[in-house]
Amino acid sequence: xxxxxxxxxxxxxxxxxxxxxxxxxxxxxxxxxxxxxxxxxxxxxxxxxxxxxxxxxxxxxxxxxxxxxxxxxxxxxxxxxxxxxxxxxxxxxxxxxxxxxxxxxxxxxxxxxxxxxxxxxxxxxxxxxxxxxxxxxxxxxxxxxxxxxxxxxxxxxxxxxxxxxxxxxxxxxxxxxxxxxxxxxxxxxxxxxxxxxxxxxxxxxxxxxxxxxxxxxxxxxxxxxxxxxxxxxxxxxxxxxxxxxxxxxxxxxxxxxxxxxxxxxxxxxxxxxxxxxxxxxxxxxxxxxxxxxxxxxxxxxxxxxxxxxxxxxxxxxxxxxxxxxxxxxxxxxxxxxxxxxxxxxxxxxxxxxxxxxxxxxxxxxxxxxxxxxxxxxxxxxxxxxxxxxxxxxxxxxxxxxxxxxxxxxxxxxxxxxxxxxxxxxxxxxxxxxxxxxxxxxxxxxxxxxxxx
Amino acid sequence: xxxxxxxxxxxxxxxxxxxxxxxxxxxxxxxxxxxxxxxxxxxxxxxxxxxxxxxxxxxxxxxxxxxxxxxxxxxxxxxxxxxxxxxxxxxxxxxxxxxxxxxxxxxxxxxxxxxxxxxxxxxxxxxxxxxxxxxxxxxxxxxxxxxxxxxxxxxxxxxxxxxxxxxxxxxxxxxxxxxxxxxxxxxxxxxxxxxxxxxxxxxxxxxxxxxxxxxxxxxxxxxxxx
Numbered sequence: 001x002x003x004x005x006x007x008x009x010x011x012x013x014x015x016x017x018x019x020x021x022x023x024x025x026x027x028x029x030x031x032x033x034x035x036x037x038x039x040x041x042x043x044x045x046x047x048x049x050x051x052x053x054x055x056x057x058x059x060x061x062x063x064x065x066x067x068x069x070x071x072x073x074x075x076x077x078x079x080x081x082x083x084x085x086x087x088x089x090x091x092x093x094x095x096x097x098x099x100x101x102x103x104x105x106x107x108x109x110x111x112x113x114x115x116x117x118x119x120x121x122x123x124x125x126x127x128x129x130x131x132x133x134x135x136x137x138x139x140x141x142x143x144x145x146x147x148x149x150x151x152x153x154x155x156x157x158x159x160x161x162x163x164x165x166x167x168x169x170x171x172x173x174x175x176x177x178x179x180x181x182x183x184x185x186x187x188x189x190x191x192x193x194x195x196x197x198x199x200x201x202x203x204x205x206x207x208x209x210x211x212x213x214x215x216x217x218x219x220x221x222x223x224x225x226x227x228x229x230x231x232x233x234x235x236x237x238x239x240x241x242x243x244x245x246x247x248x249x250x251x252x253x254x255x256x257x258x259x260x261x262x263x264x265x266x267x268x269x270x271x272x273x274x275x276x277x278x279x280x281x282x283x284x285x286x287x288x289x290x291x292x293x294x295x296x297x298x299x300x301x302x303x304x305x306x307x308x309x310x311x312x313x314x315x316x317x318x319x320x321x322x323x324x325x326x327x328x329x330x331x332x333x334x335x336x337x338x339x340x341x342x343x344x345x346x347x348x349x350x351x352x353x354x355x356x357x358x359x360x361x362x363x364x365x366x367x368x369x370x371x372x373x374x375x376x377x378x379x380x381x382x383x384x385x386x387x388x389x390x391x392x393x394x395x396x397x398x399x400x401x402x403x404x405x406x407x408x409x410x411x412x413x414x415x416x417x418x419x420x421x422x423x424x425x426x427x428x429x430x431x432x433x434x435x436x437x438x439x440x441x442x443x444x445x446x447x448x449x450x451x452x
Numbered sequence: 453x454x455x456x457x458x459x460x461x462x463x464x465x466x467x468x469x470x471x472x473x474x475x476x477x478x479x480x481x482x483x484x485x486x487x488x489x490x491x492x493x494x495x496x497x498x499x500x501x502x503x504x505x506x507x508x509x510x511x512x513x514x515x516x517x518x519x520x521x522x523x524x525x526x527x528x529x530x531x532x533x534x535x536x537x538x539x540x541x542x543x544x545x546x547x548x549x550x551x552x553x554x555x556x557x558x559x560x561x562x563x564x565x566x567x568x569x570x571x572x573x574x575x576x577x578x579x580x581x582x583x584x585x586x587x588x589x590x591x592x593x594x595x596x597x598x599x600x601x602x603x604x605x606x607x608x609x610x611x612x613x614x615x616x617x618x619x620x621x622x623x624x625x626x627x628x629x630x631x632x633x634x635x636x637x638x639x640x641x642x643x644x645x646x647x648x649x650x651x652x653x654x655x656x657x658x659x660x661x662x663x664x665x666x667x668x669x670x671x672x673x674x675x676x677x678x
Contacts, residue, residue, distance in 0.1 A: 134466065160470045161594045164477035169470055183481075385492045433571070 014051070061089055069096055076104040127190075127207030131172060133200050135159050147207050149185030168192055172203045181210070189214045219392050226394030230273055230409060234266035241266075269408075276410040280393065283417040290332040290421055294445035297327045297361050297371065304340035305359075308348050316354045319344065323361040328445040329371045335418045336442075342411045343375040343438045351377035351435065364441055371444045378435040387428055387436075391416040415440075461526050465535070468518055469594070472539055472546075475511040476590040476656075479546045480583065482508065482553035483649060487579040489560040490642060498564070501557035508550035515543045531663075538663040542593070545652040545659075549586070552645045552652075559638040559645075566635045573621055573639060575646070578614045582650050585611065589656040598664040604657035605669065611650035618643050 068080040079100065080093040117139070121128045127144030131137060140153035150162045160169070167180040171194050184190045189211045195204035241259040249255045282288040301321055312319055329336070340359075347357035355378045364372035382390060386397035394409040419426040424442040431437045482501055489498035519539050522528065528536055585607050592600035622640050625632045661669045 134463075135470065158466070158594075160473050164473045164590065164594070166474035166478050169474050383492060385494060 014048070065089060065093060065096075068093070072096065072100045076100055076107055125209075127209075129159070129168075129205040129207065130198070130202065131159050131205075132202045135169075135172060137162070138202065144207050147184050147187045147190055147209060165192075168205065171205060187211060219389075222395065223393050226396075226409065227277075230394055231270070234270045234273075237266040238263055238270075273408045273410070276408050276414060279414055280410060280417065283414070283421065288421070290335055290418075292330055292332055292422060294328050295331045295333045295336055297323055297329060297373070298325055300333065300336050301340060301359055301361070304337055304344055307341045308345045311345065312348045312357075315348060315351075317348045317351060318356045319348070319359065320356060321359045323359070324363075327361055327363070327371055329442040330445045331422050331424075331442055332418075335422065339415050339418055339440065340373070340375075342415050343440075346411065346438070347375050347377040347379075347436075351379035355379060363444065365444075369444050370441050372439055372441050374437050374439045376431045376435060376437045378431065381430055381434050381436050382428065387430070390428060391426070458526070461522075461528075464518070464522050464526070465532065468515065468522065468536070468539055471511065471515050471518065472542055473590060473594050475508065475515065475543065475546050476586075476593070478504075478508055478511065479549040479553065480586050480590065482550050483556070483579075483586065484583060486553040486556035486560065487575070487583075489557055490563060491576065493560075493564045495561060495564055498557040498560040502554050505550050505554040508547055512543050512547040515539065519543075531666075534663050534666060538659045542656060542659050545655045549649050549652050552649050555645050556642050559641050562638045563635070563642075566638075569625060569632060569635050569639070573618065573625075575618065575639070575642060578611065578618060578643065578646050581607075581611055581614060582646050582653065585650065586653045586656075589653050589660065592657060592660045593663075596660075596664045598661050601657040601660035601664070602669075605654055605661075608650055608654040611647060615643055615647040615650075 065080070071078050072080065079097045118141075121139060121141035122143075124141060125143055127147050128139060128141040129144050130139040135158060136156055137153050137159050138155060140148075140150065145151070145153055148163050148165070153162060159172075165182060165184060167182045171178055171180060171192055174194055177194050179191055179193045181189060181191050184207070187207075187209050189209075191208040191210045193206045193208070195206050197203060241262045245256060245259055249259060279288065301323055305319060305321065308319070344357060344359060351357055358376040359373070360376070361371055361373045364370045382397050386395075389395045390397060391412045393413045396409055416426050419440050419442070422442060424440055426438070426440040429437045429439065482504060485497055486501045488494065489501060519536050522536055526532075585604055588600060588607075589604045591597070592604060619640060622636050622643070626636050658668075658670050661667060
């Protein structure tokens with residue numbers, strides 16, 4: 001292009017010089033040819049020099065314009081300065097400045113839009129994935145990255161380099177709205193939903209963490225199934241015994257005694273389940289009044305041991321206690337007794353016959369401001385899949401065994417509620433190589449007798 | 453992938469790569485679930501694993517068909533040809549890994565009927581090593597990482613060693629108490645399946661090296677990556 005301009009300007013200079021030479025020859029036509037020739041040559045040479053100078057000036061201006069344009073392209077906030085160039089060139093510079101301004105504005109608006117989009121997407125608890133028609137990453141928000149266990153997600157890179165979840169790719173290719181529920185690297189249950197197409201064949205997918213929701217659904221379903229089962233069993237026995245008595249067994253003292261005993265035992269069992277259920281619903285509704293104060297641990301543990309003494313003797317289980325004498329926790333004494341009796345009783349009931357149960361209390365927490373109480377046994381332990389659920393209402397790791405042991409299936413959920421109402425925590429861990437550790441953590445009381 | 457004049461060709465290669473990677477993920481998932489079924493004594497999970505194997509078989513058929521179609525219609529050369537021939541082998545190894553996961557699930561169903569061995573034999577370390585290696589091989593495949601693949605090949609020796617020591621432990625059980633043989637046999641099978649998965653993972657890694665570097669590293673001494 002520049003080359004062409006340069007050639008044209010050179011041609012123009014030659015034409016001008018020829019015209020000047022011929023013109024001067026015409027004016028001086030009275031002179032002889034020998035006189036005219038030097039003048040014509042001189043005029044021609046002068047015209048060439050002037051032409052070249054003009055070319056140099058124009059080229060300099062174009063070069064400055066190109067340099068200025070380059071600067072504008074590199075930094076859109078810069079403008080071409082008015083340096084006294086000719087009108088045409090000034091207008092050209094003005095138009096370039098106008099274009100640069102427009103580009104600058106669009107650039108800023110686009111950057112703002114991107115920032116807004118990223119802020120909205122990253123603020124969302126839902127995962128958002130956007131890919132283009134070639135399945136390259138356009139956007140992966142924070143939530144999506146977390147759920148997928150992806151640390152970086154460079155825009156423009158193929159999604160498959162970072163994520164390999166088969167269902168996700170099936171959905172990207174799906175032409176209809178669809179969902180899939182899958183396990184993702186950092187999310188046990190995630191719902192993937194196709195959102196919409198964009199920019200041709202690009203796709204937006206939404207990820208939702210439904211782990212808690214699904215767990216609660218299972219808890220609710222199991223609760224309804226279990227509660228009806230737990231209530232139905234004693235009711236069935238009561239009804240059968242009553243019917244047998246009415247059918248004539250009441251007149252046979254040997255059988256009647258047994259049947260009435262059965263009636264009584266199952267009525268007691270029903271009453272226990274109902275009392276526990278009532279306690280739980282009171283705890284749920286916050287109607288269970290707890291009086292928090294400083295409670296010395298030693299005497300409470302002693303007291304709960306006496307409650308399980310008989311059971312321990314029957315199964316020949318040794319209960320060992322290790323608790324510093326002056327340890328005190330902030331708790332309700334009755335609730336704490338209930339919790340300890342429940343946990344130690346479980347240890348005795350579900351541990352090994354002729355085995356041991358250890359009750360241990362010690363300071364815990366970063367500044368020793370909490371007390372951890374552990375009840376360990378050396379029984380068969382609880383399988384991983386049951387361990388997380390043993391605090392649920394009526395959840396039983398081994399249904400036949402626990403019913404045989406006489407539990408209502410509500411003990412541990414009451415324990416959990418009570419501990420949490422006292423600002424504590426409760427949990428269960430395997431006691432390797434065998435058995436379970438039920439632990440609870442309660443705030444430490446500063447000194448015995450002084451409410452904190 | 454190098455730029456191709458035909459957009460459809462480009463898309464076919466991309467689809468093939470995605471299908472291979474997601475099939476790999478499916479096989480890896482099956483293996484994790486099968487080992488979980490063994491550890492948790494979970495019959496339902498074991499049955500799920502056996503049922504899900506059909507999806508992996510379908511993947512194998514689909515990918516084979518796609519690769520053959522590309523071969524027939526595009527006549528690929530150089531790196532594309534290596535990628536496609538590699539995918540025909542890759543898919544076989546992935547399918548075998550899926551089958552072995554199914555085998556582990558079947559052994560889990562047998563083991564769940566029997567009391568646990570005491571003291572317990574801990575297969576989790578071997579399983580974790582195999583699973584980690586499988587993920588590393590799939591990573592090397594999508595990232596075209598020959599060094600990563602070479603590391604996977606070297607790591608197989610560790611799997612073989614661990615398998616041998618577990619095997620000796622299991623045999624010792626039978627030696628001390630012959631009555632445990634019914635429980636030991638399915639466990640030795642699980643160990644052997646894991647070791648074979650390890651071998652298939654090694655094959656996958658060798659195929660990745662061939663795809664990336666065009667060098668055949670099968671049946672050769674291992675040169676560790678720099």
